Amino acid sequence: MLILYGGKRSPFVRRVAIWLGLQGREFERRPVELFGAEFESFRARNPLSRVPVLSTPDGDLIETAAIIDYLETAGTPNRQLLPPPGHQRVVCLQIIALANGVAEKGVAYAYETERRPPEKVWADWVTRLASQIGQGLAALEAETPDAGWFGGDQPDGADAAVVAAIDFLFTVSGLLDPAIIPHLVALSARSRAIAAFDTTRPDA
Numbered sequence: 001m002l003i004l005y006g007g008k009r010s011p012f013v014r015r016v017a018i019w020l021g022l023q024g025r026e027f028e029r030r031p032v033e034l035f036g037a038e039f040e041s042f043r044a045r046n047p048l049s050r051v052p053v054l055s056t057p058d059g060d061l062i063e064t065a066a067i068i069d070y071l072e073t074a075g076t077p078n079r080q081l082l083p084p085p086g087h088q089r090v091v092c093l094q095i096i097a098l099a100n101g102v103a104e105k106g107v108a109y110a111y112e113t114e115r116r117p118p119e120k121v122w123a124d125w126v127t128r129l130a131s132q133i134g135q136g137l138a139a140l141e142a143e144t145p146d147a148g149w150f151g152g153d154q155p156d157g158a159d160a161a162v163v164a165a166i167d168f169l170f171t172v173s174g175l176l177d178p179a180i181i182p183h184l185v186a187l188s189a190r191s192r193a194i195a196a197f198d199t200t201r202p203d204a
């Protein structure tokens with residue numbers, strides 16, 4: 001049995017959870033108190049004490065991209081969520097890279113504004129992060145299909161990464177203006193019709 005460690009809010013953990021669900025793989029979820037009791041003990045699974053970690057017959061795997069590579073290649077998945085080598089795969093991986101970058105900046109923004117004592121928040125850094133997130137979102141918005149999925153008639157890895165990033169950003173107070181990213185908001189709404197997305201929402 002695959003075990004996915006990490007809470008529902010993390011966009012990286014969620015990308016893996018969506019991926020597992022879209023591939024029809026059975027797995028168990030285990031939240032981790034990384035900012036509490038489990039910070040030290042979790043080093044046994046990831047020396048960096050970070051999530052996601054996917055516990056597999058091949059060991060405890062760390063780092064989203066490496067976990068995704070495992071899921072695309074290990075065993076006999078019902079389907080692969082990355083196109084075969086060629087132009088479509090390059091395009092898909094670039095969307096994933098952009099979504100992942102936005103998610104990384106969003107996590108940095110959340111740490112800065114939610115975890116730091118208010119008197120230690122670096123305002124210029126927060127402004128820079130918001131600008132990077134805004135630029136990344138604008139680029140993603142321009143690429144998002146009017147209907148359907150990045151993957152065409154069914155969601156692929158790009159949809160998993162983009163929805164995970166957007167839904168995470170919505171959990172960060174005051175960061176997103178839905179009015180300027182209508183296609184991304186609609187994609188996130190459409191995703192709720194699919195269990196792999198719906199059951200893994202940060203607010204589910």
Ligand SMILES: N[C@@H](CCC(=O)N[C@@H](CS)C(=O)NCC(=O)O)C(=O)O
Nearest residue numbers: 010011012034049050051052063064
């Ligand atoms: N590049 C890593 C990022 C993982 C990451 O930053 N995870 C966050 C949760 S969203 C975490 O574990 N943070 C705790 C920490 O870094 O101390 C990946 O994609 O696996």
